[in-house]
Amino acid sequence: MNQQLTVREAYLEASSFLNKTKNQNTQDPSQVCRWMLEALFEWKHNDFFLRWNEPFPMDKSEQWQDMLNRKTAGEPVQYIIGSQEFYGYNFKVTPSVLIPRPETEILVEKMMQECRHIWQHGEPIIADVGTGSGIIPTTLAINNPSWKFIAIDISDQALHIAKENALAHEVKEQIEFVQGDLLEPLIESKREIDVLISNPPYIPSKDMQELQTEVKDFEPSNALDGGTDGLYFYEKMIKQISELSKIPKVVGFEVGQGQTKEVAAWLKQLNQWNEVYIVDDLAGIGRHVLAIRGEL
Numbered sequence: 001m002n003q004q005l006t007v008r009e010a011y012l013e014a015s016s017f018l019n020k021t022k023n024q025n026t027q028d029p030s031q032v033c034r035w036m037l038e039a040l041f042e043w044k045h046n047d048f049f050l051r052w053n054e055p056f057p058m059d060k061s062e063q064w065q066d067m068l069n070r071k072t073a074g075e076p077v078q079y080i081i082g083s084q085e086f087y088g089y090n091f092k093v094t095p096s097v098l099i100p101r102p103e104t105e106i107l108v109e110k111m112m113q114e115c116r117h118i119w120q121h122g123e124p125i126i127a128d129v130g131t132g133s134g135i136i137p138t139t140l141a142i143n144n145p146s147w148k149f150i151a152i153d154i155s156d157q158a159l160h161i162a163k164e165n166a167l168a169h170e171v172k173e174q175i176e177f178v179q180g181d182l183l184e185p186l187i188e189s190k191r192e193i194d195v196l197i198s199n200p201p202y203i204p205s206k207d208m209q210e211l212q213t214e215v216k217d218f219e220p221s222n223a224l225d226g227g228t229d230g231l232y233f234y235e236k237m238i239k240q241i242s243e244l245s246k247i248p249k250v251v252g253f254e255v256g257q258g259q260t261k262e263v264a265a266w267l268k269q270l271n272q273w274n275e276v277y278i279v280d281d282l283a284g285i286g287r288h289v290l291a292i293r294g295e296l
């Protein structure tokens, strides 16, 4: 890199370079370069335009080149900078966990509303199955300091990240972390839960190869692959609900496109709910299925 470059010039040069290699990348090059530079210099959001006329520090150029190479190879920017914002909070992410998606914020919001309505007094115990980076329990815990959580994941590495995130947001005391397969640890220990939340893997196996490079080659396939029809984990969890010591009062699942009907139908077959309803994402696609037992 030319010694005379300012941060702004490096930014423009890198954005235009990434634009040319866009075949591997669906993420917006300018946005990506801004995030990478902010991470590289540990700048706050407002620093970018305030400080971009500063000379590009030479001792950072190797690291910058490395970031650009990773991005050119199609790696999601979130893994390169090691974080993703969710619900206004910063979460650490590594290739061991799925990158949080914005539609999951709607699930968190809806579950929060339902639970606050039901538990105006007392506090629910909420299990998040397949917690990944732990965004769901951490976000709910920050906003509801008296609620308790059990975060379950089959991946030890994911649980490790989830713990770090809970610790960083000072809610680790509210969350118990359990390694295990879906609801199995709850059934085995006869633990009672009031609420079940899950955003499990839901991509049909045959569609895995068609995902964009950033997802297919970099995000953990065990956080994406939902079996033959993509519905494996819902079917299994819904069966397991009746094996729990107590039927939860609220269940909320995030689902893939076109999966609401089956998931809602399976839940209804349990005959336990006052109401089963669908919540759309911002694109108007049915994304979440909620089942409420309410005050029974």
Ligand code: GLN
Pocket: 097, 098, 099, 100, 101, 104, 130, 131, 132, 133, 134, 135, 136, 199, 200, 201, 223, 224
């Ligand atoms: N619960 C995490 C999330 O919503 C992880 C989901 C997953 O790995 N399928 O991001």
